[in-house]
Amino acid sequence: MRNTNSFTRRLQAGAAMVLASLLGCAAQAAVPGITGGAATPSFDLVATQGYVSQPDGASIYVWGYGCNTQPSGSAPGAVPLPSTGCPKMQLPGPTLIVNQGDTVKVTLTNNLPRAAGNTSILFPGFHVTAVGGAPGILAQEATQAAAVTYTFLADTAGTHSYYSGTQGDLQVEMGLYGAIIVLPSTGGGVPTGYLAPGTGLPNTCFALGAKLATLDSNDYRLAAAAYNHPSACYEREYMFQFSEMDPAIHSQALQQSTLTCAQTTGCMSVATEPYHPAYFLINGRSFPDDADPNYSSLYPSQPYNGNPHMHPGELVLVRVIGQGRMQHPLHEHANHLRLLARDGNMLLTTPATQGALPKLAGPLLFTTTTTPGQTLDAIFQFTGKGLNWDVYAHTSNAAAAGSGSEGNGGAPCNPDKNGYYTTGSTPPAMGNEPNYYEWCLDHKLPLESKPFGSVGSGGPVTLPDPTIVANGPWYSGSPYLGPDANMRSVGPTPIPPFGTIANDPGSEAGFAYMWHSHNEREITTNNIFPGGMMMMMLVDPWVSPINEAN
Amino acid sequence: MFNPQLIRRAVPTILLTFLALPAAAQSFRVQCPTQTKLHPLVNGLPNPHIKCQQISGGDGFATMGDGTQTYMFSFGPLSGLADIVNGQPGTETAAVFNQNNLDPSGNVLDAVKIGAPDGASYAFNGAIGLVPDVEAQNGNIPAQPTTGPGSELSPAAWAQQHALLTGHVDPRLVMDVGVLNGNIPAPMIAIDEGDELFLTLTNVGMVMRPDLFEQHTVHFHGYPNASAFYDGVPDASVAINIGGSFTYYYLAPEAGTYMWHCHISPPEHLQMGMVGQLYVRPRQNSVATGASLYAQLNTDQSDVSKKCDRTDMLCSAQLPAAANSVARDATKHYAYDDGDGSTAFDVEYPIQMHGFDPNFHFVGMTFNPESFADNKDKFFLPNGRSYPDTINTAPLSTQATDGTPHFSQPLNTVINIPANGKALLRISDLNVTEFHTLASLGIKMHVIGLNARLLRDQDGNNMDYYTNSITLGGGETIDVILDATGIAAPQKFYLYTPQLDHLSNDAENFGGMMTEVNVCNAVDPTSKKCS
Numbered sequence A: 001m002r003n004t005n006s007f008t009r010r011l012q013a014g015a016a017m018v019l020a021s022l023l024g025c026a027a028q029a030a031v032p033g034i035t036g037g038a039a040t041p042s043f044d045l046v047a048t049q050g051y052v053s054q055p056d057g058a059s060i061y062v063w064g065y066g067c068n069t070q071p072s073g074s075a076p077g078a079v080p081l082p083s084t085g086c087p088k089m090q091l092p093g094p095t096l097i098v099n100q101g102d103t104v105k106v107t108l109t110n111n112l113p114r115a116a117g118n119t120s121i122l123f124p125g126f127h128v129t130a131v132g133g134a135p136g137i138l139a140q141e142a143t144q145a146a147a148v149t150y151t152f153l154a155d156t157a158g159t160h161s162y163y164s165g166t167q168g169d170l171q172v173e174m175g176l177y178g179a180i181i182v183l184p185s186t187g188g189g190v191p192t193g194y195l196a197p198g199t200g201l202p203n204t205c206f207a208l209g210a211k212l213a214t215l216d217s218n219d220y221r222l223a224a225a226a227y228n229h230p231s232a233c234y235e236r237e238y239m240f241q242f243s244e245m246d247p248a249i250h251s252q253a254l255q256q257s258t259l260t261c262a263q264t265t266g267c268m269s270v271a272t273e274p275y276h277p278a279y280f281l282i283n284g285r286s287f288p289d290d291a292d293p294n295y296s297s298l299y300p301s302q303p304y305n306g307n308p309h310m311h312p313g314e315l316v317l318v319r320v321i322g323q324g325r326m327q328h329p330l331h332e333h334a335n336h337l338r339l340l341a342r343d344g345n346m347l348l349t350t351p352a353t354q355g356a357l358p359k360l361a362g363p364l365l366f367t368t369t370t371t372p373g374q375t376l377d378a379i380f381q382f383t384g385k386g387l388n389w390d391v392y393a394h395t396s397n398a399a400a401a402g403s404g405s406e407g408n409g410g411a412p413c414n415p416d417k418n419g420y421y422t423t424g425s426t427p428p429a430m431g432n433e434p435n436y437y438e439w440c441l442d443h444k445l446p447l448e449s450k451p452f453g454s455v456g457s458g459g460p461v462t463l464p465d466p467t468i469v470a471n472g473p474w475y476s477g478s479p480y481l482g483p484d485a486n487m488r489s490v491g492p493t494p495i496p497p498f499g500t501i502a503n504d505p506g507s508e509a510g511f512a513y514m515w516h517s518h519n520e521r522e523i524t525t526n527n528i529f530p531g532g533m534m535m536m537m538l539v540d541p542w543v544s545p546i547n548e549a550n
Numbered sequence B: 001m002f003n004p005q006l007i008r009r010a011v012p013t014i015l016l017t018f019l020a021l022p023a024a025a026q027s028f029r030v031q032c033p034t035q036t037k038l039h040p041l042v043n044g045l046p047n048p049h050i051k052c053q054q055i056s057g058g059d060g061f062a063t064m065g066d067g068t069q070t071y072m073f074s075f076g077p078l079s080g081l082a083d084i085v086n087g088q089p090g091t092e093t094a095a096v097f098n099q100n101n102l103d104p105s106g107n108v109l110d111a112v113k114i115g116a117p118d119g120a121s122y123a124f125n126g127a128i129g130l131v132p133d134v135e136a137q138n139g140n141i142p143a144q145p146t147t148g149p150g151s152e153l154s155p156a157a158w159a160q161q162h163a164l165l166t167g168h169v170d171p172r173l174v175m176d177v178g179v180l181n182g183n184i185p186a187p188m189i190a191i192d193e194g195d196e197l198f199l200t201l202t203n204v205g206m207v208m209r210p211d212l213f214e215q216h217t218v219h220f221h222g223y224p225n226a227s228a229f230y231d232g233v234p235d236a237s238v239a240i241n242i243g244g245s246f247t248y249y250y251l252a253p254e255a256g257t258y259m260w261h262c263h264i265s266p267p268e269h270l271q272m273g274m275v276g277q278l279y280v281r282p283r284q285n286s287v288a289t290g291a292s293l294y295a296q297l298n299t300d301q302s303d304v305s306k307k308c309d310r311t312d313m314l315c316s317a318q319l320p321a322a323a324n325s326v327a328r329d330a331t332k333h334y335a336y337d338d339g340d341g342s343t344a345f346d347v348e349y350p351i352q353m354h355g356f357d358p359n360f361h362f363v364g365m366t367f368n369p370e371s372f373a374d375n376k377d378k379f380f381l382p383n384g385r386s387y388p389d390t391i392n393t394a395p396l397s398t399q400a401t402d403g404t405p406h407f408s409q410p411l412n413t414v415i416n417i418p419a420n421g422k423a424l425l426r427i428s429d430l431n432v433t434e435f436h437t438l439a440s441l442g443i444k445m446h447v448i449g450l451n452a453r454l455l456r457d458q459d460g461n462n463m464d465y466y467t468n469s470i471t472l473g474g475g476e477t478i479d480v481i482l483d484a485t486g487i488a489a490p491q492k493f494y495l496y497t498p499q500l501d502h503l504s505n506d507a508e509n510f511g512g513m514m515t516e517v518n519v520c521n522a523v524d525p526t527s528k529k530c531s
Helices: A002-022 A168-174 A247-256 A483-488 B004-018 B081-085 B155-162 B171-178 B293-300 B358-365
Strands: A033-035 A042-053 A059-067 A073-075 A096-099 A103-111 A128-132 A147-153 A158-163 A177-183 A236-245 A279-282 A316-322 A328-332 A337-342 A367-370 A375-380 A469-471 A511-517 A534-539 B050-063 B069-077 B186-192 B196-203 B219-221 B238-240 B245-251 B256-261 B275-281 B347-356 B379-382 B396-399 B405-409 B415-418 B422-429 B436-441 B445-450 B465-467 B469-472 B476-483 B491-496 B514-520
Touching: A059 A168, A059 A247, A096 A103, A158 A316, A158 A337, A158 A375, A168 A247, A177 A236, A177 A316, A236 A247, A236 A328, A316 A328, A316 A367, A367 A375, B050 B171, B050 B186, B050 B396, B050 B405, B069 B358, B186 B196, B186 B256, B238 B245, B256 B422, B256 B476, B275 B347, B275 B422, B347 B358, B347 B415, B347 B436, B415 B422, B422 B469, B445 B469, B469 B476
Parallel strands: A033 A096, A042 A103, A096 A177, A236 A316, B050 B196, B069 B186, B186 B275, B347 B422, B415 B514
Antiparallel strands: A033 A073, A042 A059, A103 A147, A128 A147, A158 A177, A236 A279, A316 A375, A328 A367, A328 A511, A337 A375, A469 B238, A511 A534, B050 B069, B196 B245, B219 B256, B256 B275, B347 B379, B396 B405, B422 B476, B436 B469, B436 B491, B445 B465, B445 B476, B491 B514
16 A cells, blocks of 8 residues: 555656646736837727627627727737737727827727717826817717827826726726726836845846746736836736626617617617616626636637736736726735825825935725726735745655655745845845745744644644535645645645646646625626636746746 | 556555545534644643634524514624623633533533523633543543542543543534524634634534535635635635534734635625624734833834835834834723824724625525625614614524524624723624715714724825725725714714615614714723723
């Protein structure tokens, strides 16, 4: 038996290593969008009708923005537009990526059904001048089958929204909204004032393409920082646009879409009140569709996903936009976020000393409420600090861990001045350690009271018999992080649950957390749970590369 | 190359190796060690910084403001029962938690019975069900003397007295107390920064819904650097089946007002009532009277587990911008590790805002398919009750379908503030359908914390503010101080919601999200009664 056990274990470990070398995690999130050329970017958009799909099988009639002609480029480089290009209609509209200081030109052609009347775009926070079209109340409007051109100076960095300024209660509900990302004038460089490595701090601020030599050095960012501020650095970024849909409005609009009409205000009579939304969307998709890749061919009109992944210690920029008419309390499991900015305006201190660097003044939140028309930029980080047990299951018993294992008692954790194992440690981490950014006070502290598998014992708790609990599809099979610790923690018992696919115990074994609306009725899709405004965020071990490319 | 016969014979062998189980196969069970690596025995006694609590996951009934009984999926207390019925947290030290449910003769204590706790005189705070595992310890029990002390006992009584409490429970005792015994809000959890918490969830099943095989979990809502394993999300961890127990383990994080709830099918289990309060008291409470709060926080900066500066994006209790000489006040407690006394208070009141949709609860009791999009709450519940029940100082009980009254809503929301003193309102919202506003008439609300973090910027300036009302979405918390300085006692004020449709109890058009604030001469900080 003993031989069989160790053989099985070696087989599992071997299979895990092979898998780990073959597979990255198919996260494919990042913040993809289209670009319009240098200095004076130009975007040729069209508003038109189409359909989006929902996980309950529904195909819903919508209006959306798309590309009238193909854009001059896309970003980030690692997540290019698919060969099919930018569609004529998508939900949300194309994410426009520009640089701070650019003069941005957006041409909108109105290809909505004639019965919808005129349409327009608002660019909140920017001074817009318009050429062509017809005057509307909030903006110059594009008349039927004609165009209007808006021009504005992108003077404020950060995350912004754009949406219809015509009959908003109907047109925004129907899907006419999108995002603009303004990259700071520092571009791909690190903002001045960052406390550089060498002062005993980890290197967590990198120029684009100059990442640390970690096991996973892929770079999917649009810039090195969200703003021209040393505390706005990030290593990974995601954007979540929240909206809801009342299917009754969409079916009424569909029925009336073929009405003949010559009025600029359209000829539709769609009741937008009382409002009973049944679909709750992140980036135009409901859970679990939001976990599929960006530009997935399954969703030709819903190109953007919501599927955040990160490694311990990485600074993650979270861009949140309220695009619908309701507020949604977005609860981020795992840690707080520091609010950097609202509507592209940084929340900063007023230093007592003139000329001193203003610091962050935004609140720390575990629930970031989305508000219609408002954008939020926040920084998230997860390290596992302070659990009082070693998340990698390092043990003082090197023999038990196995000499080739990451759990080997010889694996170092030298604290930097904040207590983590980083490039700021003495001696420094090289950046390719499987336990990079480990919280060293918990290093080698056991979780389990009794010996089990090849992890330490003498800890505080006894874990349950895995056969009497229900195992979730994102559960790696153990409390520990990474395939090595996961394999060692189970001894001869196979890792439950069998068939875990979303968080493979042998190749990923990440920590999974739910990021979701805490108006819990909104994590449903047309009354079906689970669905709606829900995402699973994975903290992957450093040995598991995160692939956000197409 | 392969012998199919051999492979066929080998398969069962390989499968057998897969079936090797951990040593502690268990169903109901509690865990509450008297010592850990971090917290060793103190003079041979259990370390007081080890805190334990047991809760049931099941169902129960609650009484609404208009007198109707409402069915709930709910958590109930399985430890600290006496404290909970008195409006206190059910979190106990290991010394209190680990009490034998049997008397020295081996008979079940009177306190462990159907309908417990059953009155004001109820005093048992130990873990329900905890008994010595005589069978498992047979070899380790000393031999009974044939003469002298001990010889008079029956062999069973001798064995019972000399066996250790190892977490073994008698499931009958757990079921007697735990079935149909749900509370709204769920049993309160309160710990101190640095405590280790062992929270055991025991799933007793929902007797009103025998068609459901519902699991339950505990989500520590807002915990920083949470463990995915102990996060309670069934998709990302394990969930606890009926007839099973699971012990959640956390080292208490930074001080603040958090909350907890079940994370199984949240639109259903939260609406049905599986929501509770959780807060962590700051280490600043243990600064010696008269010592400088700032000096202590400054000293803490040399400890990486406590330091907070701008190199950590996600901590808020930074040193105040300017040094100060504010001393630890013997009569005050603090909400955060503020270093300047700005979060001092005399008495604290957890207030959890929730709402019940009676249609959904009816559907939940009657085996009907549920819809979520049309959820509409009709009962608005600060601490599980609507006005005027919010000012009834007695614990509310509701007769369940077993014909027995069960304490269902232990918490009133009467806010008593001593003259010239301060009350801390730890406000949380776990409504699953809409936002809640709570307003104060007469006394300004001083907001000092948000989402379990001190409102302070990275330069060390406090970002506290005054307001007359606060608005929270589901999953948010806020810390508000009501300052009675300069207000003559006695005087009465009100907390209420300006969302006027929330000032109702279903068809009754006055009630809902409302309670009283009394300024009186003195308030007992534990019982919170005016004296």
